[in-house]
Amino acid sequence: MARNILEIENLSVEVSGKRILDDVNLQIPNGEVHVLFGPNGSGKSSLIMTILGFPSFKIISGRIIFNGVDITDLPINERVNLGINVAFQNPPSIRGVKLGGILNRLTPDKEKINELLMKLKFPPEFLERDINLGFSGGEVKKSEVLQVLAHGGKFIILDEPDSGVDVMNLRILGGVIKEELQGRSALIITHLGVILQYINAHMAHVLINGTIACSDSPTKILGQILNEGYTWCEKCLRTRTQRCEL
Amino acid sequence: MPTNKDAALRAINKPADLGPDLDLSQYSRNPRNWEPCPLSNLPKDVLERALEVGIASNKENRAASFFQIDHSVIFKAVQDAFENKVEIMSAKEALEKYDWLKDYWWKIVKVDADKYTALAELAWDQGYFIRILEDQQVTIPLQACLYISTDNLNQNVHNLIVAEPGSEAQIITGCTIHSGVRRGLHVGITEFYIKEDAKLAFSMIHNWAQNFDSRPRSGAIIEDDATFISNYMSLKPVKSIQMYPVAYCKGVNSRVRFNNIIYGSGNSYIDVGSKIILQNEGCRGEIISRAIATDKAQIYARGFLQGERGNTKAHLECRGLILSDEAIIYAVPELVSKVSGAELSHEAAIGKISEEQVQYLMARGFSKSEAESLIVRGFMDASTFGLPKDLEMEIQKTLDLTAERTL
Numbered sequence: 069m070a071r072n073i074l075e076i077e078n079l080s081v082e083v084s085g086k087r088i089l090d091d092v093n094l095q096i097p098n099g100e101v102h103v104l105f106g107p108n109g110s111g112k113s114s115l116i117m118t119i120l121g122f123p124s125f126k127i128i129s130g131r132i133i134f135n136g137v138d139i140t141d142l143p144i145n146e147r148v149n150l151g152i153n154v155a156f157q158n159p160p161s162i163r164g165v166k167l168g169g170i171l172n173r174l175t176p177d178k179e180k181i182n183e184l185l186m187k188l189k190f191p192p193e194f195l196e197r198d199i200n201l202g203f204s205g206g207e208v209k210k211s212e213v214l215q216v217l218a219h220g221g222k223f224i225i226l227d228e229p230d231s232g233v234d235v236m237n238l239r240i241l242g243g244v245i246k247e248e249l250q251g252r253s254a255l256i257i258t259h260l261g262v263i264l265q266y267i268n269a270h271m272a273h274v275l276i277n278g279t280i281a282c283s284d285s286p287t288k289i290l291g292q293i294l295n296e297g298y299t300w301c302e303k304c305l306r307t308r309t310q311r312c313e314l
Numbered sequence: 315m316p317t318n319k320d321a322a323l324r325a326i327n328k329p330a331d332l333g334p335d336l337d338l339s340q341y342s343r344n345p346r347n348w349e350p351c352p353l354s355n356l357p358k359d360v361l362e363r364a365l366e367v368g369i370a371s372n373k374e375n376r377a378a379s380f381f382q383i384d385h386s387v388i389f390k391a392v393q394d395a396f397e398n399k400v401e402i403m404s405a406k407e408a409l410e411k412y413d414w415l416k417d418y419w420w421k422i423v424k425v426d427a428d429k430y431t432a433l434a435e436l437a438w439d440q441g442y443f444i445r446i447l448e449d450q451q452v453t454i455p456l457q458a459c460l461y462i463s464t465d466n467l468n469q470n471v472h473n474l475i476v477a478e479p480g481s482e483a484q485i486i487t488g489c490t491i492h493s494g495v496r497r498g499l500h501v502g503i504t505e506f507y508i509k510e511d512a513k514l515a516f517s518m519i520h521n522w523a524q525n526f527d528s529r530p531r532s533g534a535i536i537e538d539d540a541t542f543i544s545n546y547m548s549l550k551p552v553k554s555i556q557m558y559p560v561a562y563c564k565g566v567n568s569r570v571r572f573n574n575i576i577y578g579s580g581n582s583y584i585d586v587g588s589k590i591i592l593q594n595e596g597c598r599g600e601i602i603s604r605a606i607a608t609d610k611a612q613i614y615a616r617g618f619l620q621g622e623r624g625n626t627k628a629h630l631e632c633r634g635l636i637l638s639d640e641a642i643i644y645a646v647p648e649l650v651s652k653v654s655g656a657e658l659s660h661e662a663a664i665g666k667i668s669e670e671q672v673q674y675l676m677a678r679g680f681s682k683s684e685a686e687s688l689i690v691r692g693f694m695d696a697s698t699f700g701l702p703k704d705l706e707m708e709i710q711k712t713l714d715l716t717a718e719r720t721l
Contacts, residue, residue: 122673144676154677160670164692170678198692215678 070136073098073223073253079130081118088114090278101254103286106275107298112257151222155212161200168195174219187244205232224254230263242266261290274301318425322435325426333556333585341468341499345384367488367519368705369459378402380458385439399450408443422505422533430501430529434470441471446481455484455702462491472503477512490521497525506534508542517545522552530557538565545573545699549716551580560589563597574603578611587616592626599628607641616646621656634664691717
């Protein structure tokens with residue numbers, strides 16, 4: 069097993085000719101849970117799409133190493149089969165494609181699915197529903213987390229599991245995520261850090277304008293963001309850039 | 315008084331409003347001769363083709379069966395348990411047996427509508443009569459198969475279906491051809507009478523060949539509180555199909571729903587629509603159409619809703635998926651409201667397979683082609699049609715194969 073589950077080296081990415089990630093460096097050691105903060109539009113979701121290999125996210129420079137394997141040029145499904153699982157923030161709905169059908173592909177273990185459904189308080193009827201079609205915000209999150217946990221890959225990415233979810237469901241989701249992440253590697257994206265009430269993370273990073281502005285303990289960074297907002301991080305980024313230029 | 319024959323003679327050269335105009339003289343009127351026999355005695359290849367369009371040879375699964383090959387009726391029977399609940403016979407036999415049937419014959423579909431209706435009158439080759447008797451709930455489906463065994467044959471059937479008041483039934487009609495048949499013309503007239511409180515679900519499956527033409531002409535009258543559901547599926551290549559069945563919601567609170575799944579491949583020209591005329595208070599109508607076009611197929615997906623009374627409502631939903639740059643789908647929705655209080659709506663969307671959906675499924679471990687075939691398969695989902703279990707399984711199998719072959 070590689071020391072780091074994920075290593076991102078000098079990653080720069082463009083979408084339709086526009087630079088959206090700029091020289092991103094990030095290491096997540098095996099068995100650690102990291103958090104990625106950042107204001108709207110800072111590139112958090114773009115980073116996830118790039119890690120997964122969505123073709124419209126063009127890598128200009130840099131590499132992505134997953135568990136010791138360079139995955140920079142692999143198609144999406146091969147990355148997933150290596151063990152990267154993403155719970156998306158706004159997944160598309162697909163008519164006629166049932167949630168249950170996708171789960172059958174992710175795991176042959178029916179008991180595991182039933183157990184996760186129970187824990188998530190997610191009615192089994194949803195297995196017969198067209199994926200995401202007419203799901204509420206909370207139902208989408210549960211369906212995404214269910215799929216990711218059912219696959220049981222080596223590395224879990226949760227893109228804003230706490231957005232658009234009511235308090236009750238947040239508590240349920242938070243509890244399940246906490247339990248399932250024990251001893252596993254994960255990256256959790258959050259805008260306001262609400263999910264951190266439930267999860268103990270090892271390290272947090274702040275993404276500003278497409279680059280990592282700072283990395284520190286999650287409580288310290290969250291405290292700063294809650295006190296001063298992301299302007300604090302922007303200052304921090306300016307200082308770092310100036311230092312580099314010197 | 316001019317007879318149907320006179321009217322037909324006048325219309326025999328009249329092109330249809332829609333679809334390629336066919337030269338009727340290019341088809342043969344010389345069928346093979348088939349003797350009546352039990353379904354299970356039919357050649358294996360005939361039974362296999364029939365099964366693909368939902369026709370079971372095991373009679374326990376069907377309340378009644380009708381089987382016509384070319385111009386001969388080879389089998390018609392009602393299962394013992396359903397004697398005195400349903401009637402099934404050739405339309406010719408029925409017209410001789412029941413004098414009152416002449417008031418149902420050519421009354422919804424006009425004999426002089428075009429050259430194809432005229433042809434069905436002037437060169438009439440059987441077809442079936444099905445009647446569900448009053449208040450009878452027929453719990454398992456009835457079936458009718460119209461089969462062509464001779465290359466380049468012209469087959470003209472005229473079917474009549476009467477659901478008497480309070481009755482309930484499901485009918486499966488499969489139209490197909492022998493695997494050796496390359497060309498030909500099938501004209502099928504079907505008139506439906508759904509009486510008060512009756513409920514009829516009619517599923518028609520077409521399996522033709524790349525050089526085969528088909529011109530169905532159907533109409534339904536739906537009386538007070540009655541419901542008519544029409545499911546139509548065509549998944550194989552065809553030279554041309556043109557049909558535009560119409561349902562008249564004549565009775566108070568009558569209901570109709572059309573579900574169409576069309577998969578056009580090769581050089582198919584498919585022009586299929588559904589019309590709903592809302593003629594009384596409380597009528598409801600719905601048309602759901604799914605069209606997939608690949609290769610060089612052209613599909614016209616039409617829908618027509620007409621509101622003639624207040625407190626009525628109908629909706630038309632047409633979705634199309636284009637899988638090739640040389641294929642075409644035209645969606646033609648038409649809404650006509652003649653009164654206030656008729657609520658008519660439509661939505662139409664045509665596009666290629668969504669990249670976002672493909673990538674999402676790839677993020678769940680499916681390969682690109684698996685993801686695409688899953689999306690195509692999902693697009694043709696027939697699980698909402700409420701089909702009988704064995705037919706649904708048969709159709710799911712065909713749809714699975716169709717989706718797999720696509721990509």
